[in-house]
Amino acid sequence: MRILVIGAGQVGTTIVEALHEEHSIAVVDTDPDRLSALSYRYDVMTLEGNGASRRTLREAGIADCDLVIACTSRDEVNIVAGILAERLAPSARTIIRTRNVEYLEIWHERQLDVDFVISSELETANAIARIIGLPAARQTDVFADGQVIMVEFDVPPDAPVGETIGRKLRDAVIPANSKVASVIRGDRMIVPRGDESVEPGDRVIVIGSPQAARDWGRILGGERSRTDDVVVFGAGDTGVAVARVLLDQGARVRIVEPDEERAREVAEELPGARVFNATGLDADFIERERIGSAEAAIFTMRSDERNLYAATLAKLHGVRFTVAVVAEPASVAVLERAGVDVAVNPRMVTAEEIVRFAHDPRIRQLAMLEGDRFEILDIVVRADSELVGIPFRELPMTGSLIGAIVRGDSAIFPHGDDRLAPGDRAIIFAEAARVHQVEQAL
Amino acid sequence: MIARVALTRRAIRPGRLGVDAAAALHLVATFVGYLSGAFLLPAAVALGYGEPVWPFLAAGGITLVTGVAVGRLTGGRQRVGLREGFLVVSLTWLLVPAFGAIPYLLADEAQLSNPIDAYFESMSGFTATGATALIDIEALDRSLVMWRQFSQWLGGMGIVVLAIAILPRLRVGGRQLLQSELAGPTEMERLTTTIRETARRLWFLYVGLTALMILVLAIIGWSGLDGAMTPFDAVAHAFSGIAIGGFSPRNDSIAAFGAATQWAIVVFIAIAGVNFLRLYRLFVQRQPGAVTRDEEFRLYLALLAAGSGLMLLELVAGGFFAGEEAVRHAVVQAVSIMTTTGFASADYTEWSALAGMTLLVLMFVGASAGSTGGSIKVVRHLLMMRITRRELEQTVHREAVVPIRLNGVVVDERALRSVITFIALYLLILAIGAVGLVVDARRAAVEIASFDAIGAAAACLGNVGPAFGFAGPFGSYEPFSDLSTGILAGLMWLGRLEIIPVAVLLTRGYWRR
Numbered sequence: 025m026r027i028l029v030i031g032a033g034q035v036g037t038t039i040v041e042a043l044h045e046e047h048s049i050a051v052v053d054t055d056p057d058r059l060s061a062l063s064y065r066y067d068v069m070t071l072e073g074n075g076a077s078r079r080t081l082r083e084a085g086i087a088d089c090d091l092v093i094a095c096t097s098r099d100e101v102n103i104v105a106g107i108l109a110e111r112l113a114p115s116a117r118t119i120i121r122t123r124n125v126e127y128l129e130i131w132h133e134r135q136l137d138v139d140f141v142i143s144s145e146l147e148t149a150n151a152i153a154r155i156i157g158l159p160a161a162r163q164t165d166v167f168a169d170g171q172v173i174m175v176e177f178d179v180p181p182d183a184p185v186g187e188t189i190g191r192k193l194r195d196a197v198i199p200a201n202s203k204v205a206s207v208i209r210g211d212r213m214i215v216p217r218g219d220e221s222v223e224p225g226d227r228v229i230v231i232g233s234p235q236a237a238r239d240w241g242r243i244l245g246g247e248r249s250r251t252d253d254v255v256v257f258g259a260g261d262t263g264v265a266v267a268r269v270l271l272d273q274g275a276r277v278r279i280v281e282p283d284e285e286r287a288r289e290v291a292e293e294l295p296g297a298r299v300f301n302a303t304g305l306d307a308d309f310i311e312r313e314r315i316g317s318a319e320a321a322i323f324t325m326r327s328d329e330r331n332l333y334a335a336t337l338a339k340l341h342g343v344r345f346t347v348a349v350v351a352e353p354a355s356v357a358v359l360e361r362a363g364v365d366v367a368v369n370p371r372m373v374t375a376e377e378i379v380r381f382a383h384d385p386r387i388r389q390l391a392m393l394e395g396d397r398f399e400i401l402d403i404v405v406r407a408d409s410e411l412v413g414i415p416f417r418e419l420p421m422t423g424s425l426i427g428a429i430v431r432g433d434s435a436i437f438p439h440g441d442d443r444l445a446p447g448d449r450a451i452i453f454a455e456a457a458r459v460h461q462v463e464q465a466l
Numbered sequence: 467m468i469a470r471v472a473l474t475r476r477a478i479r480p481g482r483l484g485v486d487a488a489a490a491l492h493l494v495a496t497f498v499g500y501l502s503g504a505f506l507l508p509a510a511v512a513l514g515y516g517e518p519v520w521p522f523l524a525a526g527g528i529t530l531v532t533g534v535a536v537g538r539l540t541g542g543r544q545r546v547g548l549r550e551g552f553l554v555v556s557l558t559w560l561l562v563p564a565f566g567a568i569p570y571l572l573a574d575e576a577q578l579s580n581p582i583d584a585y586f587e588s589m590s591g592f593t594a595t596g597a598t599a600l601i602d603i604e605a606l607d608r609s610l611v612m613w614r615q616f617s618q619w620l621g622g623m624g625i626v627v628l629a630i631a632i633l634p635r636l637r638v639g640g641r642q643l644l645q646s647e648l649a650g651p652t653e654m655e656r657l658t659t660t661i662r663e664t665a666r667r668l669w670f671l672y673v674g675l676t677a678l679m680i681l682v683l684a685i686i687g688w689s690g691l692d693g694a695m696t697p698f699d700a701v702a703h704a705f706s707g708i709a710i711g712g713f714s715p716r717n718d719s720i721a722a723f724g725a726a727t728q729w730a731i732v733v734f735i736a737i738a739g740v741n742f743l744r745l746y747r748l749f750v751q752r753q754p755g756a757v758t759r760d761e762e763f764r765l766y767l768a769l770l771a772a773g774s775g776l777m778l779l780e781l782v783a784g785g786f787f788a789g790e791e792a793v794r795h796a797v798v799q800a801v802s803i804m805t806t807t808g809f810a811s812a813d814y815t816e817w818s819a820l821a822g823m824t825l826l827v828l829m830f831v832g833a834s835a836g837s838t839g840g841s842i843k844v845v846r847h848l849l850m851m852r853i854t855r856r857e858l859e860q861t862v863h864r865e866a867v868v869p870i871r872l873n874g875v876v877v878d879e880r881a882l883r884s885v886i887t888f889i890a891l892y893l894l895i896l897a898i899g900a901v902g903l904v905v906d907a908r909r910a911a912v913e914i915a916s917f918d919a920i921g922a923a924a925a926c927l928g929n930v931g932p933a934f935g936f937a938g939p940f941g942s943y944e945p946f947s948d949l950s951t952g953i954l955a956g957l958m959w960l961g962r963l964e965i966i967p968v969a970v971l972l973t974r975g976y977w978r979r
Contacts (some may be wrong), residue, residue, distance in 0.1 A: 272517075295871065309865060
């Protein structure tokens with residue numbers, strides 16, 4: 025597949041990184057330094073120029089492309105590039121990135137003629153809300169319009185051994201409509217056969233219904249089944265998007281914003297939230313407003329260092345769970361090592377979403393887990409697939425697992441006697457190396 | 467280069483004031499000139515009753531000549547802007563009652579032969595207050611009585627609103643003018659794109675409601691439900707009722723009528739106390755939600771109910787009335803005083819001190835913004851409550867940012883400040899007025915209790931009308947000295963314009979460039 029990537033920033037680079045081995049990629053950017061850095065590391069064609077210019081796009085060979093990804097940091101450039109791509113390469117699919125949720129709405133109303141629009145802020149907000157909404161959850165993805173959900177849980181080291189934890193999986197009590205897709209212990213990844221077990225300190229990946237995911241959260245996270253006292257530091261676009269999503273879920277949200285005018289704007293925009301004109305670096309304020317009693321704090325300030333400082337301060341005051349939104353890819357590891365529970369990089373989230381779309385056209389969604397080692401596939405089963413009609417217990421696959429089937433409008437969480445039917449959407453957890461094999465088999 | 471242009475501009479500007487006083491005067495003169503037409507109605511009544519017509523024709527002539535003359539003198543190519551608007555409105559409301567008082571003086575009416583008393587009566591009319599300097603209203607000519615009632619009706623919706631609605635090609639920034647008459651703390655919402663069209667629709671509704679009230683009262687009279695209600699009374703009470711004025715041709719106000727009439731009048735004044743822009747949406751555009759979901763309307767109803775309930779409790783507990791009579795007298799008095807109308811179905815000055823206190827407090831409530839009523843107005847109380855709540859919250863949570871909303875829409879901080887300023891000024895002026903009355907009463911050897919002095923000041927500043935003591939609902943302001951009468955007329959003027967447009971004129975910054 026020929027792919028044209030417009031924008032060689034963090035998002036563009038991450039996309040190239042994920043796709044360069046299997047596809048032929050051309051990258052357009054205005055900054056020659058970025059382009060040369062990219063071309064030294066990956067085998068891609070680069071072209072210096074304005075992505076919103078027709079001449080540049082033609083020069084980059086847009087007419088022969090199968091997929092055009094416009095992911096610069098400027099919305100308007102992306103939109104113009106997307107519109108031009110629809111004209112210059114009618115057969116190609118186009119994906120554009122936007123930071124403004126309004127453009128997303130316009131696209132949903134079919135007023136914007138591109139195949140896919142992704143908003144960094146909204147994706148990040150959703151990711152964080154999912155992390156917050158499910159205690160102990162590290163990363164979640166939603167498939168089939170929310171009917172199937174995949175969650176990665178940290179099993180606390182001090183988790184009580186009982187009916188679920190520490191017992192062989194074939195005997196363990198596992199919430200209905202869910203499956204353990206994988207157990208990660210240290211650097212080792214364990215395929216969860218019946219004689220394996222989930223132990224304290226493990227990381228487990230679960231596929232199941234939203235209810236089952238909540239049940240898992242309850243088992244692993246203790247009493248607290250939902251978070252409803254959240255403090256958001258920083259009322260930028262991401263902060264507001266997170267607050268809005270959390271408010272929609274019925275959480276009590278406090279927002280802390282140092283800029284007076286912005287604080288007022290946000291207070292007017294979000295009547296449900298309590299807004300404070302203060303900074304998260306002010307220990308007095310944290311003490312006075314009892315921020316420590318919050319169940320979770322989210323840090324979306326512009327600077328990673330300030331986020332780290334504020335998160336550490338919040339932890340000191342007793343906040344149980346901290347999430348930081350960071351700008352630099354390297355900051356994710358730094359902040360998590362320093363004690364922030366989860367660090368999220370919006371550009372990574374965005375790139376992941378775009379890569380998911382870029383895979384097999386039949387794959388509607390695809391999550392990248394554990395770096396690149398595992399992928400979640402969402403595949404429509406062909407009528408001539410060799411696996412149709414065979415009971416699940418007899419399926420030959422190893423290293424991959426069918427977590428759920430979406431048949432018609434309902435999700436099925438298959439047991440040994442269920443069979444695949446043509447037209448089913450199968451949500452599959454697979455090792456990256458086997459993705460190709462799975463795609464062929466189905 | 468720029469400096470030279472600025473210098474030239476400064477040089478060509480007329481006068482040394484920052485306000486184009488000539489343009490403002492020109493517009494006031496235009497309004498006054500058109501007022502002359504209003505004298506035709508009482509003239510016609512005089513003709514019908516065989517009373518002297520000439521006082522009205524003469525008053526009309528004087529008004530017309532003055533208006534045209536001043537208009538000529540000040541005419542030019544000036545335009546009235548935001549600044550001039552304050553001057554225009556203030557002067558208009560000062561001068562129109564003066565011209566409106568001419569018939570009282572010319573008609574050889576002994577009770578109003580004193581020019582101050584005549585001006586007081588006229589000011590009480592145009593500002594729709596309802597306080598009277600007359601002792602025996604029924605002794606007046608029918609035409610003079612009707613002129614009293616009609617002046618309330620003209621002033622109720624606003625002289626300037628009327629002028630904008632009907633005058634041809636009035637090239638003014640009407641919004642500013644309209645805003646200071648149809649006052650309220652928040653930006654006036656528009657019914658249509660142009661101010662002129664909005665003003666027209668308001669008057670259309672005003673006329674419609676008045677016609678309906680005339681009809682209802684007349685039917686009560688004709689059908690024999692209430693023999694005392696003559697067609698003349700129907701028109702007279704509709705004029706002062708919809709205007710939330712409170713003048714009555716009868717000496718004992720609406721106590722002269724039966725229960726059916728009193729109930730009908732109460733319903734109409736309660737409706738007239740609602741924001742007319744919202745009434746228009748309800749009656750003409752058929753959007754009931756515009757009224758029922760309005761927070762001010764809900765509080766208005768709740769306060770009317772609470773006031774009536776409290777009065778009922780006191781009337782029953784005090785053994786003054788029982789049964790339907792108690793309910794009626796409680797509701798009529800509470801609604802009439804709270805909306806700042808001033809009709810009375812009984813002499814409440816004879817009731818308990820607690821009843822009097824309740825009514826005094828109700829005088830400070832007022833009707834809704836954008837209605838024909840006066841006083842502080844319900845929406846300001848609503849916002850003041852929210853401001854107070856926010857202030858208390860912020861003493862604990864210092865950094866909390868709490869926007870204040872009205873009907874879900876954030877209210878501008880400036881508007882909130884103006885609410886606080888208004889209430890502070892209102893109480894300050896009330897205090898000054900009340901003290902002034904007491905001091906002057908001592909000078910003129912008039913006997914007045916301090917509660918009654920406060921009541922009189924509150925009744926005039928709030929455009930309510932009847933107060934307590936000798937100035938009660940069946941009494942008169944006649945015992946006050948000339949100076950006190952002047953003070954009270956000034957309070958009515960300030961209250962009708964909601965103080966700010968007048969107060970602005972007293973600042974130095976207003977007159978400076």
